[in-house]
Amino acid sequence: MKAWNILVTGSSGLIGSEAVEYFDRQGHRVTGVDNNMRRVFFGAAGDTLWNLERLKGVTKHFTSSDLDIRDRNGVFALFRKDRFDMIVHCAAQPSHDKARDIPLLDFEVNALGTVNLLEAARQHCPEAAFVFMSTNKVYGDAPNEKPMREMETRYDYADPADFDGIDENCRIDRTLHSLFGASKVAADVYAQEYGRYFGMGVGIFRGGCLTGPSHSGVELHGFLSYLVKVALSGQSYTVCGYKGKQVRDNIHSFDVVRAFEEFARNPKPGEVYNLGGGRANSISMLEAITRIEALTGKKISWTYSEQARKGDHICYISNLAKLKSHYPGWSVTRDLESMLKEMVAAEREHSQRVGA
Ligand SMILES: NC(=O)c1ccc[n+]([C@@H]2O[C@H](COP(=O)([O-])OP(=O)(O)OC[C@H]3O[C@@H](n4cnc5c(N)ncnc54)[C@H](O)[C@@H]3O)[C@@H](O)[C@H]2O)c1
Numbered sequence: 045m046k047a048w049n050i051l052v053t054g055s056s057g058l059i060g061s062e063a064v065e066y067f068d069r070q071g072h073r074v075t076g077v078d079n080n081m082r083r084v085f086f087g088a089a090g091d092t093l094w095n096l097e098r099l100k101g102v103t104k105h106f107t108s109s110d111l112d113i114r115d116r117n118g119v120f121a122l123f124r125k126d127r128f129d130m131i132v133h134c135a136a137q138p139s140h141d142k143a144r145d146i147p148l149l150d151f152e153v154n155a156l157g158t159v160n161l162l163e164a165a166r167q168h169c170p171e172a173a174f175v176f177m178s179t180n181k182v183y184g185d186a187p188n189e190k191p192m193r194e195m196e197t198r199y200d201y202a203d204p205a206d207f208d209g210i211d212e213n214c215r216i217d218r219t220l221h222s223l224f225g226a227s228k229v230a231a232d233v234y235a236q237e238y239g240r241y242f243g244m245g246v247g248i249f250r251g252g253c254l255t256g257p258s259h260s261g262v263e264l265h266g267f268l269s270y271l272v273k274v275a276l277s278g279q280s281y282t283v284c285g286y287k288g289k290q291v292r293d294n295i296h297s298f299d300v301v302r303a304f305e306e307f308a309r310n311p312k313p314g315e316v317y318n319l320g321g322g323r324a325n326s327i328s329m330l331e332a333i334t335r336i337e338a339l340t341g342k343k344i345s346w347t348y349s350e351q352a353r354k355g356d357h358i359c360y361i362s363n364l365a366k367l368k369s370h371y372p373g374w375s376v377t378r379d380l381e382s383m384l385k386e387m388v389a390a391e392r393e394h395s396q397r398v399g400a
Pocket of ligand 1: 054057083266
């Protein structure tokens with residue numbers, strides 16, 4: 045198989061770093077772009093330089109740059125220099141709570157940064173497969189309109205027709221998104237347009253909760269990883285609203301990147317896919333606390349606030365039927381228990397490294 049020349053944006057982040065490692069292992073040449081802006085968004089705990097250093101040690105064909113995707117001239121210069129076969133666009137301001145404090149920065153990174161990359165690709169490598177990592181927050185709180193039933197430790201869909209979760213037909217407008225959801229909608233629709241209007245091989249993946257060992261988990265982003273951190277460090281956690289029974293589906297970064305690979309081998313221009321762990325990998329906040337306490341052997345100290353996060357989902361499970369039907373070679377391969385164990389091990393190792 046011919047080696048690809050791949051650009052990964054957000055290459056020091058959770059998904060970007062998994063993509064770097066995965067494609068490097070396959071013998072492809074990978075260029076990473078990450079300016080460590082996660083530290084700007086979330087402070088020292090969001091710093092991703094440790095992950096960049098780790099990547100340099102485990103890869104063979106990886107080069108990186110601290111280019112800011114908002115820097116249009118810089119982005120165009122990169123595309124003039126290198127002709128990419130695949131672009132994996134993961135750089136983002138990823139938190140919906142954070143966006144309200146930094147609306148302009150959030151828009152510039154998520155929306156404008158994405159258009160910079162799409163347009164550079166159109167001008168310099170229109171044949172490339174372009175993967176855009178979107179989010180289920182583009183549906184705003186429309187998924188909350190589904191009839192719900194309350195169970196002992198979680199909410200679930202009341203209608204059996206919803207059993208497999210939210211599919212891509214859920215509407216994306218006339219709903220409360222948070223500014224983050226809105227900037228991602230802009231990018232999501234632009235990415236669709238570069239596929240539909242220009243015929244480029246752009247795929248849009250609307251992520252559920254994405255997890256893995258390389259998450260620089262912070263309170264405002266990466267809930268499982270942050271809960272593990274809280275359990276091990278003895279800090280306290282605030283559960284916001286819905287009695288802690290809100291449900292998320294969780295997918296390992298490896299399975300996310302495998303979906304990207306399947307798409308890149310046979311791109312379908314402008315298609316949108318929900319990408320999460322599905323029902324089998326779903327867990328509520330209360331259930332996650334219990335599981336993580338059992339795995340770490342530590343009691344999590346948490347408090348409850350009645351106030352739900354604005355635009356928060358009550359029960360979100362990704363319906364994976366479309367992705368599986370377009371790409372039968374793809375499936376969820378990592379279960380929740382193994383993901384949690386891996387996160388606990390990674391957090392123990394990480395806190396030893398930084399001396400916490
Ligand atoms: N993690 C999740 O649960 C989740 C869920 C749904 C969707 N997503 C989406 O998936 C994508 C990847 O998320 P992640 O969890 O890997 O996020 P992450 O924060 O771990 O990684 C994003 C990386 O992008 C970098 N970055 C930010 N702004 C940049 C800029 N202007 N120029 C260059 N680099 C920049 C950051 O430093 C960071 O390392 C994002 O688009 C996010 O919105 C994530």
